[in-house]
Amino acid sequence: MKTISVFENFSEFPALRHCNISEKSGEEFYHTILNKEFNEQYEKGEKLIVNLDNTAGYASSFLDEAFGNLVFDFTLDIVKNHVEVISIQEPHWKTMIENETYPQWEERRVNKKNPVVTRTHGAWFRLDKNEIKSGIWEHPVAA
Amino acid sequence: MKKLYSTPDYKEWQRRRLKKIERDLRNNNRSFPKKRSKSNQKSRRISDIKYPVIAPTDLRLIENTEKCMEIFREMRSEDALSSSRGLKFVILDLRNVTQIDYGSISILTAIGDDLKFKKILLRSFLPANIECKNFMIESGYLNNLFDDNGKPFAKTQKSELIFFEKGSGVLSESDNIKISLLVKAVVNHLTGQSKHCLAVKTIILEICGNSIEWSGTDSKQWLLGVKYGEGKVVFTVTDVGKGILETLHRRLSKKFFESFKSMDEILKGAFEKKYGSTTKEVNRNKGLPAVKTHWEQGTINYLKVLTNNVILHFDNESLSNTFGIGAPRFRGTFYQWEMNKECLNKIMV
Numbered sequence: 062m063k064t065i066s067v068f069e070n071f072s073e074f075p076a077l078r079h080c081n082i083s084e085k086s087g088e089e090f091y092h093t094i095l096n097k098e099f100n101e102q103y104e105k106g107e108k109l110i111v112n113l114d115n116t117a118g119y120a121s122s123f124l125d126e127a128f129g130n131l132v133f134d135f136t137l138d139i140v141k142n143h144v145e146v147i148s149i150q151e152p153h154w155k156t157m158i159e160n161e162t163y164p165q166w167e168e169r170r171v172n173k174k175n176p177v178v179t180r181t182h183g184a185w186f187r188l189d190k191n192e193i194k195s196g197i198w199e200h201p202v203a204a
Numbered sequence: 205m206k207k208l209y210s211t212p213d214y215k216e217w218q219r220r221r222l223k224k225i226e227r228d229l230r231n232n233n234r235s236f237p238k239k240r241s242k243s244n245q246k247s248r249r250i251s252d253i254k255y256p257v258i259a260p261t262d263l264r265l266i267e268n269t270e271k272c273m274e275i276f277r278e279m280r281s282e283d284a285l286s287s288s289r290g291l292k293f294v295i296l297d298l299r300n301v302t303q304i305d306y307g308s309i310s311i312l313t314a315i316g317d318d319l320k321f322k323k324i325l326l327r328s329f330l331p332a333n334i335e336c337k338n339f340m341i342e343s344g345y346l347n348n349l350f351d352d353n354g355k356p357f358a359k360t361q362k363s364e365l366i367f368f369e370k371g372s373g374v375l376s377e378s379d380n381i382k383i384s385l386l387v388k389a390v391v392n393h394l395t396g397q398s399k400h401c402l403a404v405k406t407i408i409l410e411i412c413g414n415s416i417e418w419s420g421t422d423s424k425q426w427l428l429g430v431k432y433g434e435g436k437v438v439f440t441v442t443d444v445g446k447g448i449l450e451t452l453h454r455r456l457s458k459k460f461f462e463s464f465k466s467m468d469e470i471l472k473g474a475f476e477k478k479y480g481s482t483t484k485e486v487n488r489n490k491g492l493p494a495v496k497t498h499w500e501q502g503t504i505n506y507l508k509v510l511t512n513n514v515i516l517h518f519d520n521e522s523l524s525n526t527f528g529i530g531a532p533r534f535r536g537t538f539y540q541w542e543m544n545k546e547c548l549n550k551i552m553v
Contacts, residue, residue: 074380077413083375117384118405120413121490151402
């Protein structure tokens with residue numbers, strides 16, 4: 062089991078959804094921290110604890126993009142079993158992630174509505190045909 | 205006897221021959237003056253001065269919304285755009301103004317910034333009323349403005365009571381930090397303790413995020429205003445983009461719009477997550493409902509939203525209004541809310 066914290070591992074000032082509208086976005090957090098840390102724990106068969114406390118505050122879109130991508134790449138069941146969100150200061154974020162973001166992104170995954178990336182990211186992990194593979198799965202689309 | 209070559213054909217041949225000599229000399233880099241193309245020649249500069257946009261005596265956005273929207277529309281209209289010596293400018297005459305509120309100053313500042321981005325100066329006659337004039341000076345409104353002679357007003361010192369934070373393009377980390385510091389200052393004003401207030405930061409991020417992503421302004425600009433009062437703080441967020449209803453219009457059918465009794469009902473629906481997202485992604489549309497939830501929980505008071513032809517007063521629905529056909533519309537979105545110590549007591553952890 063490993064604990065990561067948005068404040069300690071990423072930024073005190075998390076911002077908006079995508080990299081093309083803000084620095085320190087949910088997209089950036091997912092691609093630089095969350096995907097790799099989750100995969101590491103998943104491969105060990107352990108849980109990843111994500112602590113949301115002690116930042117200056119969130120936009121819903123930041124959390125939706127970060128945790129939603131995780132569901133899209135690893136499926137809802139796996140994420141539910143291997144992630145625990147801690148949000149003592151603002152418990153409603155944990156509720157939103159578990160009750161809205163997770164099922165909505167699972168629906169996207171099933172309907173093959175792929176995530177949007179707004180910057181080219183390095184390779185990341187995705188469950189593909191029951192096997193974890195590393196790759197650049199999405200590319201930015203010109204506006 | 206020498207033959208006179210005066211036939212039209214000969215004259216044409218001679219003209220072409222001279223042109224060829226001239227061209228050859230130029231190509232051979234001889235000292236031959238280059239002929240200026242017509243487009244390079246300095247065109248005669250003609251002044252085209254339009255009548256000033258004259259503000260009414262009551263320029264309070266919340267109490268006199270329709271008149272204020274008329275002025276905002278006129279300021280941004282082509283008809284108000286003067287030009288002289290290559291400069292483009294709009295003249296705003298505020299001399300008659302005797303009452304003005306923080307909402308109007310916020311929108312005037314946002315329009316001034318937008319005009320500046322488009323390389324258009326905003327020249328302004330200040331109110332004759334001393335109280336109004338001082339209020340505008342203190343707000344920092346003059347910092348981007350030009351007097352009636354086209355000279356910038358002297359920069360005013362940062363006010364202790366009124367403050368604007370601006371941004372454009374991508375929300376940078378430094379903008380984000382500035383917003384957090386502003387929130388800390390608000391908490392300090394209300395409680396005497398300087399610390400983060402997560403819920404307020406969330407509201408500002410949700411609204412500014414909407415402005416950056418959806419307003420459609422050329423530079424994705426937003427303007428956050430804070431006015432400190434006795435035991436309370438007034439916030440405004442303004443963008444001068446398309447507006448929420450205009451954005452909804454572009455993706456929802458006319459039939460869908462006609463199924464509602466009024467436009468203010470449609471706008472309320474956007475705060476209740478009644479419509480799908482512009483991107484058609486099921487996970488989106490959480491921002492405006494989050495703002496409404498904070499109002500319902502009493503985190504913020506007196507929430508008002510003005511966009512296109514609708515003003516919503518969340519605190520008093522009877523004042524909400526859809527302005528009729530022919531009435532001016534506000535191109536953009538304006539939010540205003542207040543906070544006091546009781547609001548903070550509900551959310552501070």
